[in-house]
Amino acid sequence: MPAPLLIAHRGACGYRPELTRGAFLLALEQGAQAIEIDVVASADGSLIVRHDPELSHTTDVAAHPELRDRRRMKVVRGRPRVGWFAEDLSLAELRSLTGRERLPLLRPGSAAHDGSDAVLTLQEVIDLVLAAAGVRLVVELKHAARSARLGLPLDELLADALARAPRLPEITIESFEHDALDRLAERGVTHPLVALIGHEPLIDHLTVRRPERFAAYAGVSLGANLVRPRTVAGFREAGLDVWTWTLRPExxxxxxRYRVEGSPFGRYAAYWRRLIDAGVTGVFADHPDLALAELGDPADVGVPTYP
Known part of the structure; x- marks a missing residue:
């Protein structure tokens, strides 16, 4: 069985602040075959590369006195959040921010690189991935329904941005909001679409029993807790790729049962091997080098080289 596709989750975000140039370049150096990013919209309708519309946990926005009056309380996924939101800032204002580590106590080595890289646009990441020949870009639409209610429909903005790009790497688009993927298909977007599954514990185990529901997509991406050999086989038999997220060693x-007392890392290799042996075709990893060690020899999996 071929080794699964190694997808750097927000870059090598176990070692550098997530979704920054440094995280992406390190992921490529470590052998990632694909780079995964999340996109949200600015106030002026540009797509920027952030996991969350609220910015205070992953950027230095709180240190910008000129943006102090933009602090707000808003609801995201049904929960009140206080901070600075991408949809309230222009592209120029967002580009003035730098990335910071989301989990500084857990990943102090990454936090040491806080402030090193500016917030990136979608096009900047496209250009970076194009420079690394043979690497795939995986784009996740974040909070698409919420963004549409704000007048910033991510599916439309993404379709237009990809149509304007002079060149593109191989691209896959994914989302937990499957209706956003359906709208992309209706707009004639031909890039492979992947349905993310794993944020609805009460219904996920029922969802994965019906792989035929996802026949219109190229694949599904399952939370690791949903990965079972029988589940994976059902999707594979339906002709779908099956990815899983997220391989993290802490x-x-x-x-x-895989945790090790007194150590920051647990028996992650044993756990990851269980997921790989279930037959998944792709894995998301925060530490691409550690994941690659479990996937096999780089020569066997066609690891691209970065010039």
Missing amino acids: NRFLPR
């Missing part, structure tokens, strides 16, 4: 992200 104890707090591992099932209890």
